[in-house]
Amino acid sequence: MATPPHSPAGPPAAGPAPAARIGFGLAAVGRPGYITLGRDRDLPADRSVAAMRRRTHELLDLAYAEGVRDFDAARSYGRSEEFLAQWLDLREPAGVVVSSKWGYTYTADWRTDAEAHEVKDHSLATYERQVAETRALLGDRLDLYQVHSITPGSPALTDPALHRALAGLAAQGVRVGLSTSGPAQADAIRAALEVTVDGRPLFRSVQSTWNPLEPSAGPALAEAHAAGCRVMVKEGMANGRLAAPDARTEPVLGRLAAALGTTPDALALAAALHQPWADVVLSGAATAGQLTANLRAREVQLTADQLAALAELAEPPAEYWRHRAELPWH
Numbered sequence: 001m002a003t004p005p006h007s008p009a010g011p012p013a014a015g016p017a018p019a020a021r022i023g024f025g026l027a028a029v030g031r032p033g034y035i036t037l038g039r040d041r042d043l044p045a046d047r048s049v050a051a052m053r054r055r056t057h058e059l060l061d062l063a064y065a066e067g068v069r070d071f072d073a074a075r076s077y078g079r080s081e082e083f084l085a086q087w088l089d090l091r092e093p094a095g096v097v098v099s100s101k102w103g104y105t106y107t108a109d110w111r112t113d114a115e116a117h118e119v120k121d122h123s124l125a126t127y128e129r130q131v132a133e134t135r136a137l138l139g140d141r142l143d144l145y146q147v148h149s150i151t152p153g154s155p156a157l158t159d160p161a162l163h164r165a166l167a168g169l170a171a172q173g174v175r176v177g178l179s180t181s182g183p184a185q186a187d188a189i190r191a192a193l194e195v196t197v198d199g200r201p202l203f204r205s206v207q208s209t210w211n212p213l214e215p216s217a218g219p220a221l222a223e224a225h226a227a228g229c230r231v232m233v234k235e236g237m238a239n240g241r242l243a244a245p246d247a248r249t250e251p252v253l254g255r256l257a258a259a260l261g262t263t264p265d266a267l268a269l270a271a272a273l274h275q276p277w278a279d280v281v282l283s284g285a286a287t288a289g290q291l292t293a294n295l296r297a298r299e300v301q302l303t304a305d306q307l308a309a310l311a312e313l314a315e316p317p318a319e320y321w322r323h324r325a326e327l328p329w330h
Contacts, residue, residue: 020278022269022295023070023097024063025234028286029056031078032112042286047112049079055286056083061091062288066295070097070280072207072232074148075130076104076118085137098141099205099232101179102130103148103156122147122156124165131169144205144230145169146177152187157195167197170204177205179234183317185209186220193227207232210278211242212253212271212313214320225277233272233281238320239327242268243290252309262300265290269297271310 032047044051060071073080081100088098103126104118134142147156147166156162156178170176180188185208192203206224208217210233225231237243243265245254257267272281285291302310315323 020233020273020275020281021070022068022273022298023072023232023280023282024059024068024291025072025282025284026056026080026084027074027077028284029059030073030080030083031106031108042290052079053083053086056080057087057090058288059285059291060084060087062291063283064091064093064096066292068283068295069095070099070232070282072099072101072234072282074101074104075133076101076106076148078106078108081134081137085139085141088138088141096141097143098138099144099146099177099207100134100138100142101146101148101207102127102134103150105130120149122150122154122159122162124159124162127162127165142174144175144177146179146205146207148179149181150178150188150192151180151182152184152191154188157188157191163195163197163202166202167200170202175204175230176202177207177230178203179207179232180217181209181321183216183321185217185317189217189220189224193224193229201227204228205230205232207234207282209233209235210272210275211236211238211268212310213238213241213249213315214317215311215314216317218275218277221275222277225279231277231279233275233278235284236269236272236281237265237284238268239324249313252313256306256309260300260302260306262296263293265293266295266297266300267310269294270300270302271307273297273300274302274307 029052032052071084073084103122104120107116107119150156166176178192189206195202206229208221210217221231245264253264253267257264269281272278283291283294285294
């Protein structure tokens with residue numbers, strides 16, 4: 001079906017107008033290899049540091065020219081912090097919000113065929129090493145620092161010495177947050193909301209995977225937003241799965257996008273933009289064409305019925321994350 005049928009009483013009520021804004025994440029361009037589908041097509045054969053720096057700066061220029069002001073990197077995204085810092089030095093853009101993440105160490109040595117691309121460690125020692133590395137590149141332009149990919153068993157939720165160190169960073173004016181992954185994102189978010197230092201909530205920003213295939217974190221993200229946290233959506237296109245609908249998603253995603261005169265990727269991001277708890281929805285574009293298409297999500301107005309139709313695409317969280325874990329690095 002193209003769109004759900006209209007009620008006999010008239011057209012379906014419109015969903016809430018998007019209040020969130022689109023940001024740009026550097027996961028796909030800060031390193032030569034990643035799991036996003038279609039990278040062999042999207043990136044040139046030359047994935048040298050110089051080539052990827054040029055691509056990153058081109059995308060940052062385009063994003064800023066189109067009104068994007070939120071930029072997200074990570075220690076494990078190869079040279080993403082370096083590329084972003086160099087662009088900030090060159091352009092001196094006004095009004096930007098710079099976020100990064102610690103907790104994974106990049107180990108691929110700029111190879112796409114590495115046995116391990118990143119190693120996770122949420123210890124105090126890793127934080128102290130990586131915050132120094134981030135500060136060396138981004139300096140006082142760092143606005144938000146997030147623990148990367150927290151799950152319910154992460155020591156970042158229970159280590160008082162780490163909490164005290166993170167509170168020290170917050171006292172310097174840097175917002176402290178976390179990103180989540182895995183089928184129990186909601187549990188991790190709720191556990192993080194309970195962490196306090198000297199009676200004050202520690203984590204003031206949450207970045208989670210949310211998309212029409214994996215919306216399970218939504219209620220917990222709404223709670224985080226209500227508690228005053230900045231909420232960022234990552235993987236809004238399910239690592240490329242929603243940019244190229246398959247046999248299961250095409251009847252809703254493809255046909256609805258055609259009926260609205262947009263593209264599936266813009267439609268998927270628009271669904272995230274329409275969530276009342278979302279503050280920033282990240283584009284992980286690797287090409288100028290992708291970024292331009294993603295930004296059209298800001299123009300897409302979805303009705304309540306259309307949002308409900310997209311909600312029907314949801315997969316069981318365990319199934320979604322199993323599929324994601326099987327995506328190869330390209």
